[in-house]
Amino acid sequence: MFSIGELSHATGVKVPTIRYYEEVGLLEAEARTAGNQRRYSRAGLDRLGFIRHARDLGLSLDAIRALVALDPTNHDQTHEIAETHLSDIRARIGRLRRLEAELERIVAACDGGPGHECNILEAFGDHDSCAHDH
Amino acid sequence: MFSIGELSHATGVKVPTIRYYEEVGLLEAEARTAGNQRRYSRAGLDRLGFIRHARDLGLSLDAIRALVALDPTNHDQTHEIAETHLSDIRARIGRLRRLEAELERIVAACDGGPGHECNILEAFGDHDSCAHDH
DNA sequence: CTTGAACCTCTAGTCGCTAGAGGAATTATG
DNA sequence: CATAATTCCTCTAGCGACTAGAGGTTCAAG
Incomplete structure (x- = not known):
């Protein structure tokens, strides 16, 4: 499991931004420690990478939300x-x-x-x- | 003297936006009527046209502020x-x-x-x- | 076991507007 | 001249996508 700081370091997305993405329902932490700190799986890391890249491409968070909610066969x-x-x-x-x-x-x-x-x-x-x- | 609505109509800048420009110090009304309504001179109209065009060119309000404050001989x-x-x-x-x-x-x-x-x-x-x- | 870095929540600010409430002034018509 | 329609006023709050800071807690290393 990764901490929020590790995700930030790995993707280049700032820590408060990751928390913001959670707030707007784009990326939730899979778990919390006993002390309430966020923990992410590999899937969470990948998802953040996806969001980051799509943002770099200029997509709005709304468009990204639509993209991640998509049926991949569609x-x-x-x-x-x-x-x-x-x-x-x-x-x-x-x-x-x-x-x-x-x-x-x-x-x-x-x-x-x-x-x-x-x-x-x-x-x-x-x-x-x-x-x-x- | 022009009312705010006339300025808006002439330049295509919306009324609340004109008031916003006043708030941030870009364009002040030269006068007010007895009933507190804004009145603008021809110079005000021209200035708003200038702002509008510069905005269309993608300049930030900060850049426009710098531009209108400029010594024209500079x-x-x-x-x-x-x-x-x-x-x-x-x-x-x-x-x-x-x-x-x-x-x-x-x-x-x-x-x-x-x-x-x-x-x-x-x-x-x-x-x-x-x-x-x- | 202590230190210090990383974490937590919460509020407020950024830019350039836009929307709406609730009320006052102006202009057009009868 | 009265009324009605329109325009105007101030004020607050919201948008997207963050960013900054306060004040406090938890974690990992030595």
Whole structure:
């Protein structure tokens, strides 16, 4: 059996975060010592690793809850969650690329030469000249 | 003079959000009516538009606070904020692209054929086979 | 058996809003 | 000018996903 600190060390998830996951029903300790300290099995450790990785992939705790509750033979549902998230990520990438383009425009608005009016602030406020979409 | 609702309508920022911006010191109403309602000048409207646009660009309220407090003749500082944010966005894009690649790998791990074990859940938990970096 | 590290629960704070209660002011219509 | 509809006011509480700290207990090593 592992202590909460060992789980933390093994997965890189901080101790208070592990307790938080328990609070929201994502990961419960299999046992407690006589002195009320949490003890986890290997399965608990693996589950935390899974949660950690899914979090790194940007999934919400809600999505992860759905994932761990899933019947592993249910292909359709699993695919759906993964693909929903994938298209979500693609949308975010697209959005960020538009922001990137606009910030480039803004930075380019000022050449930094001395004795010259800096247009960056103006460009920041100027929605009209931006690409569109937000 | 504009009411808070007019500002909201003109900029697309919701009324409670405008009040929130006042609370955190980003935008104060120039005046109040006898009945205590907020009134804004044209300058207030423009400032809210600026905030809105900067928010859309993904800047934090802290960064915006720094931006509006800036001496407009101070090129260096303005450039620095804009470029810090730009490299920030680029880092986020890079990160999302790696997530995208990994999710593609995960979705591809299962061909969806009947009577076959779905590997998606496994792939989600399997950090070792992912590109690296997170 | 003592020390010190790790653990416990609980509350409150972070960011950027959003929602709702309960009431007052303003504006439009009859 | 009265009433009704709309907008406005303040205040509190909630969201997600943690993080920080207080104050106290238990565990493992020497």
